[in-house]
Amino acid sequence: MTSCEIQENFKYEPSGVDGVLDVTAWSFIQANDDFDQLERAITRTGLQNLYQDEERTFIVPNNTAFEAYLQSSGYSSIEDIPLPILRNMLRYHIVKERVIFTDPTIVRDQPLPYETENGQTLFLSRNNNYVGLINQGTARQWEIRTSNLEPTNGVIHAVDFIVYFSAPAIDDSEDPTLVRDTIYPLADSFVAGDSPGELYANTNYGANPLLRPKYSSPALNSAYDRFAYLMFNLDDFEKPGIVVDMRLRLAVSFTTGDGYPLNLYQAANNNWSESTITFNNAPGRVGNRISYLTTSKVDAFNFDITNFYKNESPSGRVSFMLESGAAPAGNKTDDLASKEHATLPPPMIIATLVTNQNVLVVETNEPISVSNGGSVVINTDLLELSGADAADIIYTVEVAPEKGWLIRGADIIGQGGEFMQTDLRSLSLLYIHDGESNGEDTMLLSARDRTGAEIEDIEVKINIQ
Structure with a gap:
């Protein structure tokens, strides 16, 4: 007979990392090249004392985090960030309590709120693998790269991102003045370009239960590229009212969810049929991108086409072309349900209409x-x-x-x-x-x-x- 040994004080530590440090958080940051940008930011804001005096929990962004933030925000360097904004950013990354994921009160997937030095709340939790999470269950959450480093004045959790306050979703009641109407495609299919040794450009996929957009570099070069086409009749909407929101919804059968874009365009014409469309005879796209989304692990992709509907005032038959953008690592495929799928909902356009006007x-x-x-x-x-x-x-x-x-x-x-x-x-x-x-x-x-x-x-x- 064998028995299982219970590990009473499990501690998540990435391989090769000794969690106990004999220096302050500030000394640790200064001694590690991965945090050069953070060191510059702390020095510029004069917040060194926060990192070496009272016990705190420090969310420390590495150089990768700062480089991504600088690029996305249009700054060339740490020195370009307005000082009050930089100071506020750093203060949000410091929690006024000691939070370590070996604490038995931190239960899997149950975020707890903590006050930060800038006065806003930061939610901390862990997943089943004891990986720390920031702002889990809110509109934007982040995974901690290295958890449970213990300087002499608290705990350090290192991240690949600049994090910011993100609020839990607010459950608002349904507005009784709004109604919804839904239409379904007349036709849908995907088309595939030729690849070396494999000829697909004249193949029709209209009966396929999936729409399978895929990107190859460069796009539109007819090698490995796949595009999805959908045709709707907007005159199929029946309910009266003024359209205030319109979404194209595509059920997801599979996606890697790696954060690459899916781009929606209007097709150049409606001169195609589900049973005959191929890569070689498919219409091109026309105009600017109508909508896009960034892929993630979800049950459905929803494209906001409200502005397209309001600005273009389309009626009758309209065709859309769905094109995958460049993925961060290799070619990626998204398998989306076509109207032929046996179990998943078909593609649909959902319009939200107003029947009465409020008074603000x-x-x-x-x-x-x-x-x-x-x-x-x-x-x-x-x-x-x-x-x-x-x-x-x-x-x-x-x-x-x-x-x-x-x-x-x-x-x-x-x-x-x-x-x-x-x-x-x-x-x-x-x-x-x-x-x-x-x-x-x-x-x-x-x-x-x-x-x-x-x-x-x-x-x-x-x-x-």
């Missing part, structure tokens, strides 16, 4: 107070509209603040940018002062909802103390 009202617009060079969370105690569901209220920045920045996540919301009532409810919106100006700052907003209700000239005052 400013319920709260309180002056915002912020310290010089500091930041403040803008929530519904400071700004709130009523008259529609929070998820349907969209604010537009007509005039941006001049003495600071409006921030959501890692993005600056400038003139013409948008945020939602749910961002206010979920504490996702920040104002960061530039640290150089005194007096009062203002921003001018307008707002609308999906029923077409609008409100203008919402002046928000910001007192700098």
Whole structure:
């Protein structure tokens, strides 16, 4: 008879990593080349004491994380990032408690909220393999690369990303003024180009239960490329109302979900049939990209075609072409259900229509107070509209603040940018002062909802103390 030995104090440690350090977090960062960019950021902001004094949990982005952030944000170097934004970013990466994933109170897939040095919440959890997760269950989550390093003043978790506040989803009630209508394709198929030694360009796949777009480099070179085609009759919509949202939904049979784009275009014409279309006779695409999404592990891909419908006012038969973008590592295939699939839902276009118009009202617009060079969370105690569901209220920045920045996540919301009532409810919106100006700052907003209700000239005052 054999028995299983219970390991009472399991500790997740990547191979070759000794979790216990004999130095402070700041000394560890200085001694490791992987964190050169972080060291520069800490030195520039003067936050060294935060990394070497009180016990904290430090989320430490490596050089890869900073390089990706600089590129996506349009900065050339750490020195180009406005100092208050950089300082706020680093403060969000420091949790005011000691959090280590050997702690038995941290249960698998159950995120716990922790306050950070910038005042926002960061959720920490772990998966079944004891890999740490940041902001699990929110709109944006990240996996920790190396967990449970223990400097003399807390815990270090290293990441490949700059992380930011991401709120749990808010469950809003369905707006009774909205109805949905759904149509299904008249025809769908994919086409495949020839590849060395294999001829597919004259083969028809109209009876195939899958739509299988695939990218080869360069695109459209007829070697390994595959494109999907779908034809709908928009006159099949039957319900009355004004379209406020329209989505093309494709059920996913398989995807690697590696984060490459899928691009949707309008096909040049409708002169094709499901039973005869091939790579050699398929219509090309016309105009700019209608919509796109970034692949991930989901049950269905949803393409937002609202602007296409509103701007182009199409009617009758419309054909779409689906093209895969470049994958980060090799050619990737997405298997999407065609209308011939036996078990998965067929492709569909779902239109959301409004039958009555709401009336928006400013319920709260309180002056915002912020310290010089500091930041403040803008929530519904400071700004709130009523008259529609929070998820349907969209604010537009007509005039941006001049003495600071409006921030959501890692993005600056400038003139013409948008945020939602749910961002206010979920504490996702920040104002960061530039640290150089005194007096009062203002921003001018307008707002609308999906029923077409609008409100203008919402002046928000910001007192700098």
